[in-house]
Amino acid sequence: QQQVKQSPQSLIVQKGGIPIINCAYENTAFDYFPWYQQFPGKGPALLIAIRPDVSEKKEGRFTISFNKSAKQFSLHIMDSQPGDSATYFCAASFGGSRLTFGEGTQLTVNP
Amino acid sequence: SAVISQKPSRDICQRGTSLTIQCQVDSQVTMMFWYRQQPGQSLTLIATANQGSEATYESGFVIDKFPISRPNLTFSTLTVSNMSPEDSSIYLCSGGTSLGGEQYFGPGTRLTVT
Numbered sequence A: 001q002q003q004v005k006q007s008p009q010s011l012i013v014q015k016g017g018i019p020i021i022n023c024a025y026e027n028t029a030f031d032y033f034p035w036y037q038q039f040p041g042k043g044p045a046l047l048i049a050i051r052p053d054v055s056e057k058k059e060g061r062f063t064i065s066f067n068k069s070a071k072q073f074s075l076h077i078m079d080s081q082p083g084d085s086a087t088y089f090c091a092a093s094f095g096g097s098r099l100t101f102g103e104g105t106q107l108t109v110n111p
Numbered sequence B: 001s002a003v004i005s006q007k008p009s010r011d012i013c014q015r016g017t018s019l020t021i022q023c024q025v026d027s028q029v030t031m032m033f034w035y036r037q038q039p040g041q042s043l044t045l046i047a048t049a050n051q052g053s054e055a056t057y058e059s060g061f062v063i064d065k066f067p068i069s070r071p072n073l074t075f076s077t078l079t080v081s082n083m084s085p086e087d088s089s090i091y092l093c094s095g096g097t098s099l100g101g102e103q104y105f106g107p108g109t110r111l112t113v114t
Helices: none
Strands: A004-007 A010-014 A020-025 A033-038 A045-050 A056-059 A062-067 A072-077 A086-092 A105-110 B004-007 B010-013 B019-025 B031-037 B043-049 B068-072 B075-080 B089-096 B103-105 B109-113
Touching: A004 A086, A020 A033, A020 A086, A033 A062, A045 A056, A045 A062, A045 A072, A045 B103, A072 A086, B004 B089, B019 B031, B019 B089, B031 B075, B031 B103, B043 B068, B043 B075, B075 B089
Parallel strands: A010 A105, B010 B109
Antiparallel strands: A004 A020, A020 A072, A033 A045, A033 A086, A056 A062, A062 A072, A086 A105, B004 B019, B019 B075, B031 B043, B031 B089, B068 B075, B089 B103, B089 B109
């Protein structure tokens, strides 16, 4: 059973644009929501994460927005650059245990 | 954060043989996991590697096919046994602490079975 749904599957933006990737979860026990960035041939790299007691978290150009009542969270990339072109995965876990991943979003930032 | 290394980075194996993948973490972690990722797809958890005891396997994965060891807090191995072409995939190790929830991934092992 897929517990984390991610959209869109792919996304193309121009340099400087603000791509937004959305995720929805079902299990209300989840208490940790990370985003991973993966380049071809590499392992996923932890980008930013949030816990349900806050509604927004910013780290550099990356922002997570979290809506606990809607069971949704999203990643915004400000002033996107071609180097941000990668696959992004949202995930969720509870109690520091296994991660449940979304399907992934392939982002392309055109120059 | 934790730095995770895997060996080998890639291998091409013949059907019916076995391959053992090693995962080393540069610091003690509470949790270690093994994932499989088909090209262009998401990550699927194979099992949780438990120190000094049998791994906990997810539905669809069995110990006879994917035996896992974790002799200490920083090292684990995954063996892919009696391989078939369907086992061709990227195998990823991750480690983290149960306290914070953060998990860090190794670079992956790209396995091709011919």
